[in-house]
Amino acid sequence: MERNIVNILGYGVDTFSFEDAINYIIDRHGQVVTINPEMIECANKDNNFKTIINNAEMVVPDGIGVQVGLKILGASVKRIPGIDLGKALLFRAEHLNKSVAFVGAKSEVVENAVKNIKSELPNLNIVYQHDGYFVDSSDIINSLKEKGPDFVFVALGSPKQEFFISELKSVLPNSVMIGLGGSFDVWAGMVKRAPKIIQRLGLEWLYRTLSEPSRIKRIFPTLPVFVLKVLKERIIGR
Ligand code: UDP
Numbered sequence: 001m002e003r004n005i006v007n008i009l010g011y012g013v014d015t016f017s018f019e020d021a022i023n024y025i026i027d028r029h030g031q032v033v034t035i036n037p038e039m040i041e042c043a044n045k046d047n048n049f050k051t052i053i054n055n056a057e058m059v060v061p062d063g064i065g066v067q068v069g070l071k072i073l074g075a076s077v078k079r080i081p082g083i084d085l086g087k088a089l090l091f092r093a094e095h096l097n098k099s100v101a102f103v104g105a106k107s108e109v110v111e112n113a114v115k116n117i118k119s120e121l122p123n124l125n126i127v128y129q130h131d132g133y134f135v136d137s138s139d140i141i142n143s144l145k146e147k148g149p150d151f152v153f154v155a156l157g158s159p160k161q162e163f164f165i166s167e168l169k170s171v172l173p174n175s176v177m178i179g180l181g182g183s184f185d186v187w188a189g190m191v192k193r194a195p196k197i198i199q200r201l202g203l204e205w206l207y208r209t210l211s212e213p214s215r216i217k218r219i220f221p222t223l224p225v226f227v228l229k230v231l232k233e234r235i236i237g238r
Pocket of ligand 1: 104105106131132133134155156157158160180181182183184185
């Protein structure tokens with residue numbers, strides 16, 4: 001299977017279906033970025049972050065923002081929410097008898113998330129877990145090197161998680177590593193996802209913003225600025 005990449009504001013995004021994304025990254029290993037407009041706006045101000053995104057082995061459109069942006073530019077992609085991709089990778093890891101590690105979130109959150117995952121996937125081989133509130137990553141990186149997990153699920157928020165994974169890449173060249181934002185909070189049962197209908201409509205971001213109004217400052221002015229830049233790219237090019 002080959003990558004078919006479409007471009008938005010200088011960022012390559014894969015056009016895999018959900019199933020193909022799983023199969024591709026399991027065969028290929030490496031860093032998975034689940035991209036959204038806030039990340040693009042952040043990377044526009046931080047060249048190192050932009051390089052990390054463009055060097056990732058797979059970049060999937062996490063939500064409707066990038067999907068709509070690409071539509072404006074004439075490309076059609078399927079949304080692949082990180083949390084769903086992460087869960088599917090966990091099922092696959094159990095099925096393939098692969099080892100997994102979790103890094104991120106508050107310590108009680110990662111503990112509860114792992115507990116719930118264990119009861120859902122009793123045969124999953126979990127070799128390491130650590131909360132996401134550390135000052136120096138070197139001990140965690142060393143432990144991960146020693147354990148050598150096949151999959152590493154990282155939930156530090158963006159861009160922290162992408163920088164952490166890019167550091168891990170040379171240490172774990174044969175692992176699948178994915179940044180999952182707030183997914184551990186959901187898996188721990190601390191945060192509820194939007195109802196399925198809202199998810200299907202692509203409005204989960206709106207639901208999250210309304211249930212956690214402090215997130216508004218993430219969306220404004222980032223989202224309108226992103227849309228304007230996409231329209232500019234469409235009309236006059238980059
Ligand atoms: N987090 C962390 N370490 C930090 C900052 C955040 O582990 O230094 C965790 C936080 O507890 C939460 C996740 O990272 O579980 C970020 O969630 P958020 O909803 O902000 O992520 P998003 O999906 O919006 O990027």
